[in-house]
Amino acid sequence: MTDPTRRAPLSADLLPASGAWRPGDPAGDRKFHTFATERSFVLEGGGSLRDVTAAYETWGTLDADAANAVLVCHALTGDSHAAGRSGPGHPTEGWWDSLIGPGRALDTDRLFVVCVNVLGGCQGSTGPSSIEAATGRPYGSTFPVVSIRDMVRAQAAVADHLGIDRWLAVVGGSMGGMQALEWGVMYPERVRAVAAIATTAAASAQQIALSSVQRSSIVLDPRWRGGDYYDAEPGDGPHLGLAIAREAAQISYRTEQVFNERFGRKHLDPIDDRFTPWQRFDVEGYLDYHGAKLVRRFDANSYLVINRAMDLHDVGRGRGGMERALARITAPVLTLAIDSDTLYPPYQQELIHETVASLGGEATHVEISSPDGHDAFLLESDAVGDALVPFLHSIEKGDR
């Protein structure tokens, strides 16, 4: 029962303590907008930040009356690179690359698409790994709690900067859908349509429970160092804790059916003659791969902060409940459910749909059939596109 060799590849890489993008790294397709330079950006939870930077990317051309802009909102470990290849500054291909581009569902021949790395993130926007101007040091353990509403307010600053008074649509899946809903509630006059995919009006107890255990894994890692690990030597960051959090999350993103079909009981290391404690089944290798992959491009503190923001998500908080909050939305709302999603089950999107509809709002609901569970919002781009295209067309044509 010695230290498992399965983990060796990760620590042997001598990764930097954080996978965050840092000033000086290639900007790639990022642009930056810095705000709150004169007075603080006060956060919903009581904290505040100065000199907030939002990293964002854009695709297509903003038309003369700034009427063709679509905001795409990313999920927990996404970033502003929603479309485009991997390359310098972009460790991964765009997470919705198949949906955004010329002739695609979000057609950049016609639309101006924007994606902003969330507040608290680690790919160019201000987050725990950013240098705090007042101290010249990374925020680390001092970074305040942010909420989905804070993320949306930071995106609104980017919209102001770009001269976009009103989005044609705000679109997002999972945590991105939380932002899309909050846009509709917080800024009804600035949103012509909301598309909320595989998301919820308020995090459920099970979602909080799963998040909580993931956060605990990070905190358990001695290399997390109470959140102040940015000076650690390469290979000495909280990689294992973050990888384990990702592995736990990855299970919840997929389905038993897919795991059975893809991995079954296949094993990477032989288990027929002698058993060792650390022989790996294929599915364990798969989890390790996803854990190690995230560590290369993400920051453990950002995971804690953003994951917590998701738990705190409740459109009804401080607004007299969910129904009164959703009543503020004036835009048509598309909800999209995935039949096999056990993490954000269809009943959550149905509840949004039924509430909006019962309040007299324009509500469209689509359930797509997929074996892939929650991740189908990323994987089933054809089906997601098939739902988005007619919805966006009806908005563009002014049918509603």
Add this chain to the structure above:
Amino acid sequence: MTDPTRRAPLSADLLPASGAWRPGDPAGDRKFHTFATERSFVLEGGGSLRDVTAAYETWGTLDADAANAVLVCHALTGDSHAAGRSGPGHPTEGWWDSLIGPGRALDTDRLFVVCVNVLGGCQGSTGPSSIEAATGRPYGSTFPVVSIRDMVRAQAAVADHLGIDRWLAVVGGSMGGMQALEWGVMYPERVRAVAAIATTAAASAQQIALSSVQRSSIVLDPRWRGGDYYDAEPGDGPHLGLAIAREAAQISYRTEQVFNERFGRKHLDPIDDRFTPWQRFDVEGYLDYHGAKLVRRFDANSYLVINRAMDLHDVGRGRGGMERALARITAPVLTLAIDSDTLYPPYQQELIHETVASLGGEATHVEISSPDGHDAFLLESDAVGDALVPFLHSIEKGDR
């Protein structure tokens, strides 16, 4: 983002490094049988053990022809205390107390019920926390990999010791059901009936994945010390890693529905005015409670060993596949499924049932309806009893 106060109660308790029962602790209702004293007990995975002790408990009286004995097999964190109160030597009430006793489903006025702490366990049977006679030190990191089949062979040694040639029935849920199936396959002549509840013929990829992440949490805990932590000062054992493993498991044992109804978004600490990173929702308090509770009575290395045995469980391994393995069972087989169980979903028990039936075996299948998920095999004792009683009666009467 300082070290979360939520964890403080656990470490402040100064628990011993392991929650294992140790020689010198009150025996409670345990009896002990030691075997493999002259030659080693060779394990399926290639390891071996000397001086193996099995701790067991019994209820009722063995009849003159030893024909009324029922073996009850426990799950991952269970032990031999299947019935009876908590008290000295028994940190918890019997895990099936409502099913075992005079007039209960396993009626000890009539039946002789036996439960054996599994090999690799930590409540009196030989496991990683036991002292190895050859060294005078706890096995720790040197404890070999055990399989469900090894556990069953240790139980067979207890049966020999008690003079039980043939069990009236072998009954178990979850990992206990794995043992019940293996009894039927390994010792068909020694089992008159098999009752396999909320279990599987072979661990699925998702089950392995969930187990793997739980093991990783334990290994990540620096206080695990590569498995050799038994000399650690009180409070300095791998409590957090084990607690987190338990918390992750606990989520999989229950259902989203129950979590929603019981906890929803209620919170232990106010989140209305200021947000801190570690304010707890009720469901987090619930998880912490279960994590801390397990740590007091369990051993982290036993969790690793037993959890791994579950992953390795595959009745077909080395036997030409599942069908050929199940064909060895001559006893009637009762399978019991729980409709809301997402960890051991009903299709797994249906597969066992259909395979046994298609091979011409006597097969009975019952699905019980419960909101409680996998843990219903412990919680829904009335429904479990309603399935067991007629099955056992038909065996006792010799109807089959």
